[in-house]
Amino acid sequence: MTEARATMPPGAGVVMPIGGAEDKLGRMTILREVIRLAGGSAARIVVISTASSLGDEITHAYLQLFAGLGVSDVVGIRPENRDQAGDAALVATIDRATAVFMTGGNQTKLATVIVGTPVGDAIRAAHLRGAVVAGTSAGASICSEHMVSFGSGGSTPKFRVGQVSQGLGLLSGVVVDQHFTQRNRFGRLLALVAANPGQLGVGIDEDTAAIVSASGRLEVKGRGVVTIIDGADVITTAYTATGTQPLMMSGLTLHTLPRGAIFDLTTRRLVSAPGLPDETEPPKVATLADVPEDMRPRTRRIAAEGAHTTTAELRRRPASS
Amino acid sequence: MTEARATMPPGAGVVMPIGGAEDKLGRMTILREVIRLAGGSAARIVVISTASSLGDEITHAYLQLFAGLGVSDVVGIRPENRDQAGDAALVATIDRATAVFMTGGNQTKLATVIVGTPVGDAIRAAHLRGAVVAGTSAGASICSEHMVSFGSGGSTPKFRVGQVSQGLGLLSGVVVDQHFTQRNRFGRLLALVAANPGQLGVGIDEDTAAIVSASGRLEVKGRGVVTIIDGADVITTAYTATGTQPLMMSGLTLHTLPRGAIFDLTTRRLVSAPGLPDETEPPKVATLADVPEDMRPRTRRIAAEGAHTTTAELRRRPASS
Numbered sequence: 001m002t003e004a005r006a007t008m009p010p011g012a013g014v015v016m017p018i019g020g021a022e023d024k025l026g027r028m029t030i031l032r033e034v035i036r037l038a039g040g041s042a043a044r045i046v047v048i049s050t051a052s053s054l055g056d057e058i059t060h061a062y063l064q065l066f067a068g069l070g071v072s073d074v075v076g077i078r079p080e081n082r083d084q085a086g087d088a089a090l091v092a093t094i095d096r097a098t099a100v101f102m103t104g105g106n107q108t109k110l111a112t113v114i115v116g117t118p119v120g121d122a123i124r125a126a127h128l129r130g131a132v133v134a135g136t137s138a139g140a141s142i143c144s145e146h147m148v149s150f151g152s153g154g155s156t157p158k159f160r161v162g163q164v165s166q167g168l169g170l171l172s173g174v175v176v177d178q179h180f181t182q183r184n185r186f187g188r189l190l191a192l193v194a195a196n197p198g199q200l201g202v203g204i205d206e207d208t209a210a211i212v213s214a215s216g217r218l219e220v221k222g223r224g225v226v227t228i229i230d231g232a233d234v235i236t237t238a239y240t241a242t243g244t245q246p247l248m249m250s251g252l253t254l255h256t257l258p259r260g261a262i263f264d265l266t267t268r269r270l271v272s273a274p275g276l277p278d279e280t281e282p283p284k285v286a287t288l289a290d291v292p293e294d295m296r297p298r299t300r301r302i303a304a305e306g307a308h309t310t311t312a313e314l315r316r317r318p319a320s321s
Numbered sequence: 322m323t324e325a326r327a328t329m330p331p332g333a334g335v336v337m338p339i340g341g342a343e344d345k346l347g348r349m350t351i352l353r354e355v356i357r358l359a360g361g362s363a364a365r366i367v368v369i370s371t372a373s374s375l376g377d378e379i380t381h382a383y384l385q386l387f388a389g390l391g392v393s394d395v396v397g398i399r400p401e402n403r404d405q406a407g408d409a410a411l412v413a414t415i416d417r418a419t420a421v422f423m424t425g426g427n428q429t430k431l432a433t434v435i436v437g438t439p440v441g442d443a444i445r446a447a448h449l450r451g452a453v454v455a456g457t458s459a460g461a462s463i464c465s466e467h468m469v470s471f472g473s474g475g476s477t478p479k480f481r482v483g484q485v486s487q488g489l490g491l492l493s494g495v496v497v498d499q500h501f502t503q504r505n506r507f508g509r510l511l512a513l514v515a516a517n518p519g520q521l522g523v524g525i526d527e528d529t530a531a532i533v534s535a536s537g538r539l540e541v542k543g544r545g546v547v548t549i550i551d552g553a554d555v556i557t558t559a560y561t562a563t564g565t566q567p568l569m570m571s572g573l574t575l576h577t578l579p580r581g582a583i584f585d586l587t588t589r590r591l592v593s594a595p596g597l598p599d600e601t602e603p604p605k606v607a608t609l610a611d612v613p614e615d616m617r618p619r620t621r622r623i624a625a626e627g628a629h630t631t632t633a634e635l636r637r638r639p640a641s642s
Contacts, residue, residue, distance in 0.1 A: 142592055156502040156526060156546050157577055181477040185506050190577060205477060205567075225477050225567040229575075237596035246526075246546040246579040250591035254550075254575045256511060258567040270571035275558035 012214040013130040015170045017140030019204030019224065020104050024065055030209050030222050035069055037132045037211070038099030044073040046097040048123075050080065050113050051105030051138035058103050066101075077119075087115035094122035099132040102139025108149045108165065110142050115166055127170050130202050134209075140178045145169035146199055148176070148192065155192035157238075157247040164192060171212060174265060175199045180227055182206050193231040194238035200265060201229035209261075212251040216266040220257045228255040230236045230268050333535040334451040336491045338461030340525030340545065341425050341501040345386055351530045351543050356390055358453045358532070359420030367418040369444075371401065372426030372459035379424050392550040398440075406438035415443035420453040423460025426547075429470045431463050436475050436487055448491050453529075461499045466490035466522055469497070469513065474504045478511035478559075478568040485513060492533060494584060496520045501548055503527050514552040515559035515568050522550035522588060529580075537587040541578045544558040551589050618624065 002301040014037050036045055045066055052058040059076035066074045073091050079085040082261030094100060102110065102121050114120040127133045141148050164175065175196065177189045180203035193201040204210055205224025205229065212218045219228045230253040238247045257263055261273040323525045335358050343351040356364055368385055373379040380397035385393045396414050400406040415421060421444050435441040447561065454464065462469050468488030496517065498510045501524035514522040525531055526545025533539045539549045551574040559568045578584055582594040588623065 057403070093558075158333070186507055235591055235594075235597065237594055240596040247577060247580050248582050248594045250576040250578070250582075250584075250594070252575040252577075254573040255571040256568060256573075257571070258569050261569050261571075263571075270556055271555075273558055273569045273571070275561040275569075276556065 006072075013126070014132050014214075015127065015143050015212045016132060016134035016209050017171070017178070017202075017204055018134060018136040018209045019140065019180055019206050019222075020137035020195060020290060021179070021182070021206035022136055022209070022222070023207050024061075028065070028069065030207065032069060032210065033209065033221055034099055034101060034132060034134045035066065035071055036233070041070045041072075043071045043099055044097045045071055045075070045078045045099045045101055046094055047074065047101045047103065048110075048114075048119075048139075049078045049103045049105075050074060051107060051110035051142075052103045053105055058105075059218075062101065062103065065319065079113055079119055081214045082113060083118050085114045085119040085165060087120070090173070091118045091122045092117065094126055097126060097131055099134060100126055102133075102142065104137030104139060107138035107141040107147060107167075110138055111149070111165060111167055115168060116143075120122035120168060122167060123269075125311060131167055133170055137178050140176050141168045142167045142175045144174055144199075145172045146175055146196060148188070149187040149194075151185075153185055153188065157187045157249060158241070158244055159192045160184075162188035164196065173198065173200060173213075174202050176210075177201070177203045178206075180205050180316045181224060186227075189227075189229055190249060190252070191238070191247055193229045194234065194236050194249050196235075197231035197234050199231075201227075201231070201269065202228070204257050205226040212265065215231075216264060217271065218257075218263045218265055220259050220261050222259060224258070226257045226261075226263075228257065228263060228268075232268065247312060323485075324445065325331045331535055332449070332451060334448050335453050335535075336448065336533045337453060337455035337530050338453060338464045338492070338497045338499070338523070339457040339459030339530045340461065340501055340527050340532075340543075342500070342503070342527035343457055343530070343543070344528050345382075349386070349390065351528065352386060353390060354532065354542050355391075355420055355422060355453060355455045355531065356387065358394055359392075362391045362393075362441075364420055365418045366392055366422055367415055368397045368424065369431075369435075369460075370397060370399045370424045370439075372428055372463075373424045374426055374432035379426075383422065383424065389453075400434055400438075400440055402434060403438050406435045406440040409439070411620055412439045412443045415440065416448055418447060418452055420455060421447055423456035423463065425458030425460060428459035428462040428468060428488075431459055432468060432470070432486060432488055436463075436489060441489060444489060445491065446502075454489075454491055458499050459526060461497050463488045464491045465495055465497045465520075466493045467496055467517060469509070472506075474506055474509065478508045478515060478570060479562070479565055480587050482512045483509035483515065488637045491539070492586075493519060494519065495523050495533075497531075498522065498524045499527075501526050502545060507548075510548075510550055511570060511573070512559070512568055514573070515555065515557050515570050516552045518552035518555050518557075520552075521589065522548075522552070524548040524550070526624045535585065537585060538592065539579050539584045539586055541582050543580060545579070547578045547582075547584075549578065549584060549589075551575075553589065602634040 047061040138211040144167040151162030189201040208222035208224040235250040262271040370380040397536040470486040472483030510522040529543035529545035
């Protein structure tokens with residue numbers, strides 16, 4: 001087992017990669033969560049639309065969405081080249097934000113424009129001082145240190161099906177991929193983990209977010225799942241594959257996590273999920289001595305469950321119930 | 322870890338589920354392998370086309386294909402209902418075969434027509450006496466005891482995304498799914514493993530075969546990969562999910578195996594793969610004492626590899642080389 005490397009400095013804010021296509025018309029669970037984490041109606045949100053090909057249109061859409069959800073202090077910025085990404089006014093705008101929201105589009109454009117510039121550094125600084133950094137689609141990918149830059153879909157892992165380049169590094173030890181189920185990116189993330197087994201692969205479905213706290217806990221929100229691929233113990237010949245040859249990978253650990261599930265990126269283990277019993281309690285063994293004397297047989301309910309004596313688990317109940 | 326249950330009786334023949342769409346025009350790797358295992362040009366092959374909606378057309382296509390590859394003793398049968406699947410002449414045909422080949426189509430039709438009939442029993446008997454039983458697509462699924470009967474595509478595991486029913490049981494402890502990458506059936510197989518964690522999920526790509534020997538070794542042939550999903554250690558709340566809710570599954574073990582890889586279905590571990598070092602040898606530590614005295618430094622080749630002294634591995638070579 002390689003040492004788990006997914007860590008964030010203490011005091012850092014939440015990082016919230018979103019798998020793209022978050023709901024903007026219905027319950028807007030994901031966008032509401034961004035606002036909640038950023039301070040509710042007192043939030044100060046900066047929308048960065050550099051990745052998008054839609055220009056100011058996408059900026060205006062998010063400004064209206066956040067305003068409609070009760071946040072009045074929303075600013076859009078759109079550096080288009082590294083020179084603009086050095087603008088002191090843009091840095092000052094980020095410096096006062098409680099949340100940075102990066103739109104979807106082309107993450108290679110976003111990365112080549114802002115990584116290693118004053119704007120990129122300001123986003124990192126905002127994260128370190130406790131601001132929320134959220135990003136959807138391309139904006140999610142760039143949260144990684146080793147970022148998916150491009151690649152093709154399909155379930156089979158193949159050589160060169162995906163490429164990485166440097167991202168913002170808000171999440172270290174984690175490669176984020178997005179539109180995961182919808183664009184069938186399983187093979188691409190598998191191939192990236194084969195080539196980078198020190199990185200945990202995190203695939204996020206559309207309208208789904210991974211909310212990562214400073215302690216390295218990832219909580220899932222939204223409609224789909226977050227898929228986690230752990231290659232720590234993988235046996236692979238990926239380094240021998242050429243062309244379109246599928247990759248041999250044996251012993252990956254896989255997790256599919258819907259909303260409410262909490263996963264520890266440092267220990268690489270599930271912490272909890274809705275409906276799971278508390279792991280800290282040992283399995284119960286019930287004997288006749290455990291049955292409260294005044295317990296009335298709940299005949300109808302037991303009958304309704306079709307319970308057999310071999311499977312019935314009798315719980316202790318206080319005498320007053 | 323639950324006890325691995327994938328076993329076959331000693332003396333039984335090879336079972337060869339194929340992921341569908343095996344090459345019928347080019348190298349025909351998969352079909353040639355069926356013939357090789359069945360005795361080469363002396364093979365006696367029965368083609369069962371019950372699953373197909375193409376009727377005699379598909380039977381004739383396979384008769385011609387096998388004939389073109391040098392097998393003259395090929396017979397097609399097509400029981401259309403359970404009454405026909407009791408026909409003694411069909412049973413006698415299977416009884417003398419060295420290979421049974423089941424075509425693609427609708428595995429629920431195939432299963433409801435032959436499972437538990439004299440034809441179904443004859444296929445099982447053929448397997449037990451050492452004949453090859455191969456099947457493509459629907460014909461692959463029916464090899465399982467717990468067979469995928471139907472379901473929809475998509476990477477996210479969801480409740481009721483796949484259903485199982487009784488297959489021929491030639492492979493026990495293994496649920497076979499086919500057209501795996503091409504129809505994006507990852508989520509469906511994950512959901513089936515969530516509901517049946519005692520079963521190993523085996524997803525087979527198109528033009529790819531899993532060749533399973535009596536000892537429970539699975540070898541991959543063909544163009545794609547065989548994906549294995551092991552739920553022995555899974556933590557899941559799949560039993561609480563309803564409707565279209567995605568399933569929580571944590572701690573699955575995953576393997577993607579291209580051609581040449583060998584996997585043990587009983588121990589659920591990779592045995593070997595092309596390009597992997599021999600696992601039985603300990604890692605080498607080279608010291609100066611290991612360097613043969615007459616070894617001429619192969620300066621150009623070492624320079625070409627850009628080898629550093631810290632990474633160079635020196636191999637012993639006989640004095641004559």
